[in-house]
Amino acid sequence: MKVVIIGGVAGGATAAARLRRLDESAEIILFERGEYISFANCGLPYYIGGEIKEKSALTVQTPESFRARLNVDVRTRQTVTAVDRKNKSVTVRRENGEEYSETYDKLLITPGAAPVRPPLKGTDKENVFTLRNIPDTYRMDEYITARKPKTAAVVGGGFIGLEMAENLTRRGIAVTVIEAAPQIAAVLDEDTACDLQNYLTEQGVRIRTNAKIESTDETGCDMTLLSVGVRPESELAAACGLETGLRGAIKTDDHMRTSDPDIYAAGDVVQIRNFVTGGEGYIPLAGPANKQARIAADNIAGGNSVYRGTQGTSVLKAFGMTAAATGLNERAAKAAGIPYDKVFLYSANHASYYPGAQFMNLKVLFHKESGKILGAQAVGFDGTDKRIDVLATAIRAGMTAGDLCGLELAYAPPFSSAKDPVNMAGYVIENLLSGKVRQIHWHDVDSLTGTPGLQRIDVRPAAAYANGTIPGAVSIPLAQLRGRLGEIDKSRPVYVSCQTGLNSYIACRILLQNGFQAVNLAGGYRLYNAVRQAKTCNASQETT
């Protein structure tokens, strides 16, 4: 069997290695347009920032090591320019312009995705960069070393843009993130992104949301990084008539086989099935790309491996903070027409009495009827990635809120609490589903404000109340509530808030059982205020 692989970075290299282990006798030819294969593409920002110091660290495998270990015919600096499906051959162009053709029995297309170039003036200037590969990285690093820019604009506030914001800051450059949407980190919803944004602002990163620019000159910065997303490099596939879908990504079946039974595709070039909705999606991520490539190799070698879809689990290190997500966010749930609700927890990452406990904002989306977990997002510090990985596993398993309650997670004071935040999320959802409490959200607060006869109470201690509260809320600390029920009107709803939504839940239970129409504010004053703070910060920057 002769297998040709187009693209030698994450997917292509993984597939070649797996294929060789499955079939020692196969002829495997790996074409890579660039100089490097299997390089650490997710590590490139950290080379810019100086955390990764050695160039050699970025090139995990070299063409030579790949040949020696895997007996794969690696051909770098050669570009596949056409696929002749009828004759099962590809046309290859060398750097000197010479062309030749190479036949295949099976073809695997893994060219990845290219940075989207936004329609801005000035993107061809020498101080404007994108970051996809090692030459891009060296060029930016050399520019910074030589020109010592004092300011940089990062256009696009996604996870990669924010990684670059951190790493450029580490180089002593003042960074402004310019995001066209109303929030950064589109993987997150506004109410988890707000904590990330507020933290980044504290670290000295300037963040401009709702920011439309027409030219890179408008940034006023010494250099500009374009980081507005990627598009599948599917031109070759489209040109030879393979079926494509969303954003032009190649369509495959769950065996990673394209519309041509002898051609497979994997990685950032393919359209995927969304694991949670079952619908079509385009979610370019390194983990799924690797899995898809391995599955393609299995099937090329005559196996029967199946890819069950992508759920979009991802994570960002932003200075000391971690932001992570899995499954659906609210936009995705709405787009899929799924009836969902959400809970917010502000939980310590480990026992609060053990030194160093830090809080995370954990949001979990669930199906309103079945209680099935649909998605989760968290912003915090140590242990944030752990909770998202547990929830990612729960989503894979199709778990419900009740299942989260029963999860038996590792507890000792330095690692968690006897009730882990993931268990707590299950409890909170179960309390909603079983009607033990009703809740409203931070985005309901301002629309209610001003309603005639609106009744709000804040059950935090008086000192916390004095530092700020929900508009119009009256202070009745939780410990006094049972003795002050007479101050509340049973004939109207009473909206209850505390700092995080936990004590106000306890208050709601007291009130409900005493005949009051209590409604809890999910996420409490903290979340309401964090969203407001992020918005205020944007607004003040827009006017300066």
Add this chain to the structure above:
Amino acid sequence: MKVVIIGGVAGGATAAARLRRLDESAEIILFERGEYISFANCGLPYYIGGEIKEKSALTVQTPESFRARLNVDVRTRQTVTAVDRKNKSVTVRRENGEEYSETYDKLLITPGAAPVRPPLKGTDKENVFTLRNIPDTYRMDEYITARKPKTAAVVGGGFIGLEMAENLTRRGIAVTVIEAAPQIAAVLDEDTACDLQNYLTEQGVRIRTNAKIESTDETGCDMTLLSVGVRPESELAAACGLETGLRGAIKTDDHMRTSDPDIYAAGDVVQIRNFVTGGEGYIPLAGPANKQARIAADNIAGGNSVYRGTQGTSVLKAFGMTAAATGLNERAAKAAGIPYDKVFLYSANHASYYPGAQFMNLKVLFHKESGKILGAQAVGFDGTDKRIDVLATAIRAGMTAGDLCGLELAYAPPFSSAKDPVNMAGYVIENLLSGKVRQIHWHDVDSLTGTPGLQRIDVRPAAAYANGTIPGAVSIPLAQLRGRLGEIDKSRPVYVSCQTGLNSYIACRILLQNGFQAVNLAGGYRLYNAVRQAKTCNASQETT
């Protein structure tokens, strides 16, 4: 409804709080023999070590705060001495010896477990301690402060004993752990405990396994902590005729109801169902205790909550190291008669090219036929608890090895690799189940050594080979293997090893497809050597 709760630490306090939220009008009386309720029992070792500095940190709730917040009638320093099931009342003794009785509609028994006192001479001496509650903790702390012991013996090398070994070391005391079994940390198997033992030895903790002593004087130490496990405090339950089981623990149904329909029990006093085997078990842990107590409260309040069993997820911080486990270890799998095999991974906790990567020894047990995950253990550093939590969730979901392959976990270089160690475990198991490779284990090595005609090769680079190898192994580095096949005899098995079992797997694939009878050494030379090192260390200590 009048509910009496016996025992006010983890389980009792949790149940009282939940019950109040469910039933504002219930009369709830909480009896606690000691002075403190709801104290941080898992935090006590860290108070001894000085990481937790304030006494107030240990008492999360006080009787006063409990009364104020929850309207619970907390009666400390009162001991329930008898239960009259016929008349539904309990006899209570005050500290002054006075007795009175209190009726109940529902009774919840949550007294916990008491330290086992081993049959040693000298356990009543003032320099001999156990650690269960706050007075125990203060007594030990005061003794250390006043007497400045230079040496301490910890009798019992379980997780609590090892936590104490660390915390006594932090007080400047030279610690010897005395363990009767052949290994420490019985939650782990020998081949994961070895890394923990070797690390603790490096930290200066002396570890004596297979160590039988008859008197605390034999330790030769200035003080002794007894930490050989706990037994359920079920005397009261047994005396009133409730059904008991393993080690005398109270039997309950999955609603935490005892053999008396008006009496519930939860926490370290109850026998549980092992979630993985379905059999009876006694696994005292704080997380399960809390869950059981909450479930008991739900059912007392007329709900229908079910406890689905305990899988034994637990974690230890030992200086900088983390050891964690979930599900069955080999002893438990053997005892249950489950046909299992195991895989070992020695994986970096995050991308190896990102600074600070550290390795963990990850062992996963699986059902030999179905591939279902039965248990997992890991010893390593940052991110070790995360992998065990993911595997604990996978076990709860009944996942197989194939499901582990498909898990989509959060990847960025500071957090993981594109293929997380948990994914890798799935891949390794799948390769075994699908017959792509056969393996032997470290404990097979020495028994094979000396077999006539035994054929072993070590595929590591020559420099690694020169530093030590499996007895009789010949060096054929992986990159040279394809060219040196003629040196291997096809008519006999060839046992292949490398450092961790990964490159030797690749070598096995080359050999198998070329007609050789290749067998992989799981865990590689590293694991074989780590177990040997732990044993050698024990042996050398026994002769000194």
